[in-house]
Amino acid sequence: MKTCLIVDDSRVVRKVAARIVRDLRFEVMEAGDGAEAMRMCRENMPDAVLLDWNMPVMNGLDFLRSLRREEGGARPLVVFCSIENDAEHINEALRCGADEFIMKPFDADILESKFAEVGLV
Amino acid sequence: MQEEVFNELADLALKSSGQAIPKSKSYLIEARLAPIARREGFGSMADLVHCLKSRANPIFAAEIAAALVSKDTWFFRDRDCLQRIVEDVLPKRLKASNTGRLKVWCAGGSTGQEAYSLAILLADEMPPALRGAKIDILSTDICKVVTEKARIGRFGHYEVQRGLSIRRLIKHFTRLETGQWEISEDLRSRVSFRQHNLLESAGGLGKFDVILCRNVLPSMAKPARKRVVESLAEQMMPGAMLLLGSGENLIGITDKLEPARDFRGGWVAAGTANAEASAA
Numbered sequence: 033m034k035t036c037l038i039v040d041d042s043r044v045v046r047k048v049a050a051r052i053v054r055d056l057r058f059e060v061m062e063a064g065d066g067a068e069a070m071r072m073c074r075e076n077m078p079d080a081v082l083l084d085w086n087m088p089v090m091n092g093l094d095f096l097r098s099l100r101r102e103e104g105g106a107r108p109l110v111v112f113c114s115i116e117n118d119a120e121h122i123n124e125a126l127r128c129g130a131d132e133f134i135m136k137p138f139d140a141d142i143l144e145s146k147f148a149e150v151g152l153v
Numbered sequence: 154m155q156e157e158v159f160n161e162l163a164d165l166a167l168k169s170s171g172q173a174i175p176k177s178k179s180y181l182i183e184a185r186l187a188p189i190a191r192r193e194g195f196g197s198m199a200d201l202v203h204c205l206k207s208r209a210n211p212i213f214a215a216e217i218a219a220a221l222v223s224k225d226t227w228f229f230r231d232r233d234c235l236q237r238i239v240e241d242v243l244p245k246r247l248k249a250s251n252t253g254r255l256k257v258w259c260a261g262g263s264t265g266q267e268a269y270s271l272a273i274l275l276a277d278e279m280p281p282a283l284r285g286a287k288i289d290i291l292s293t294d295i296c297k298v299v300t301e302k303a304r305i306g307r308f309g310h311y312e313v314q315r316g317l318s319i320r321r322l323i324k325h326f327t328r329l330e331t332g333q334w335e336i337s338e339d340l341r342s343r344v345s346f347r348q349h350n351l352l353e354s355a356g357g358l359g360k361f362d363v364i365l366c367r368n369v370l371p372s373m374a375k376p377a378r379k380r381v382v383e384s385l386a387e388q389m390m391p392g393a394m395l396l397l398g399s400g401e402n403l404i405g406i407t408d409k410l411e412p413a414r415d416f417r418g419g420w421v422a423a424g425t426a427n428a429e430a431s432a433a
């Protein structure tokens with residue numbers, strides 16, 4: 033089974049996302065900020081990361097930059113997830129190594145479509 | 154919903170667009186007509202039907218009829234098929250036609266995602282064999298509202314995230330103040346849109362090299378399907394191909410078309426599939 037790490041400081045968002053991602057047959061891990069997510073990745077590199085932008089401690093962009101520098105950190109497919117949805121923000125996420133980008137709010141159709149886009153489903 | 158109210162609306166759908174709505178799906182009728190009922194201030198579907206009959210207003214009836222049909226669509230629905238049209242079917246047609254021009258028709262194209270997806274593929278991944286060709290894409294739908302929306306080319310938050318990669322979104326769309334995304338002028342200029350009922354003659358639309366009629370026929374009654382398909386067949390140039398949605402077929406519907414030999418889901422004029430395969 034593929035693994036997906038969901039990184040978001042909102043428990044509600046994590047819960048909703050986790051349910052959708054489980055339905056897509058992933059084993060789900062959750063982290064409340066970038067620093068926690070980083071620790072989890074070092075222990076167990078996931079196949080996919082669903083990543084929020086604004087988080088305390090370590091935000092999504094900083095997490096992504098350090099993930100991509102980690103050993104094995106180029107492999108996970110990272111789907112950024114943000115309420116910031118102008119072209120500038122999107123481009124920045126892509127430059128930092130995101131594979132796809134979801135504009136919040138999202139539903140199961142969008143998540144599945146984006147996972148399909150990067151070949152995760 | 155009362156039996157006679159359901160019957161009245163199902164009958165209208167069948168006559169106007171060929172849709173067969175089974176009684177088990179009467180909830181669909183309520184869901185699709187709710188916005189109109191709210192706007193017009195009807196308390197129930199019975200009030201709406203009463204008004205429909207007493208007003209005898211063809212514009213209102215057409216609006217109701219169009220609202221009864223599913224418009225669901227998304228960008229790059231069945232991507233493989235769209236890709237093969239661009240990479241394979243169109244180049245072959247171009248080679249066979251000698252005019253340097255190709256005409257594609259999305260019949261029942263809803264809000265335009267199907268036609269725009271083709272236009273995006275042609276813009277981003279134009280195969281060398283198609284360079285210099287003039288490719289016209291026409292998308293038609295029975296519903297005036299979706300046709301107008303398609304023509305304007307503005308899509309909402311959910312629509313642009315179904316089937317469209319983020320790179321394509323930022324390459325081909327601009328975000329408006331309203332939060333909607335507008336498709337580029339270049340892509341809009343590659344596609345034209347017209348309101349058209351597939352139950353009526355399509356003679357005025359001309360002949361086409363490729364016709365897509367995807368996810369339109371399955372919800373139609375069998376006689377309507379036959380009528381639509383035979384009218385589409387009339388608009389096919391010699392050697393043209395009709396493409397249905399995945400899992401759709403015409404067995405038992407018409408003998409004017411037969412499955413294309415080298416393209417699953419493709420249909421060609423009866424008696425030509427073998428000739429086509431040997432010419433290719």
Ligand SMILES: C[S@@+](CC[C@H](N)C(=O)[O-])C[C@H]1O[C@@H](n2cnc3c(N)ncnc32)[C@H](O)[C@@H]1O
Nearest residue numbers: 170223224225226261263294295350351367368
């Ligand atoms: C489910 S959508 C499919 C859209 C698109 N072809 C796709 O595959 O995504 C079906 C469309 O067919 C249109 N339609 C249904 N009956 C029609 C008719 N009699 N004439 C023209 N369009 C019709 C509907 O209005 C709707 O927009």
